[in-house]
Amino acid sequence: MDKVNIIIIVILAAIVFFGLKSYIKKLKKGGDCCPEHEEAIKSVKIKDRDKSHYPYEVKLAIDGMSCGNCVRNVENALNSLDGTWASVSLEDNMATVLLKNPPDIEKLSKAVDDAGYMVLKRKSSY
Incomplete structure (x- = not known):
């Protein structure tokens, strides 16, 4: 594999990692940020x-x-x-x-x- 392909794979892996991390955090908070029925904090x-x-x-x-x-x-x-x-x-x-x-x-x-x-x-x- 040449260097360009390795760099592209690393960049894509980083994007997937941070995307999944953000998605998991949102799931832990209950999915939707602030449902309509939720009171103000x-x-x-x-x-x-x-x-x-x-x-x-x-x-x-x-x-x-x-x-x-x-x-x-x-x-x-x-x-x-x-x-x-x-x-x-x-x-x-x-x-x-x-x-x-x-x-x-x-x-x-x-x-x-x-x-x-x-x-x-x-x-x-x-």
């Missing part, structure tokens, strides 16, 4: 709303969100972590996370992943 409250207490900022591109409940799921997952204040935009598929301590990107990504979504890209600024 309540937000986790942030106790400290003084932005000056959060010197670090991370932006996360999120895959898999399709409605307001998805946004709240991601926000709640991130806001449940100690010292974080997250806001999520469905329009941009982006989470902006303010942090009191230096960011632990793996911990943030795991929280999003555990909520059933995928972090595609990260950007830190401090």
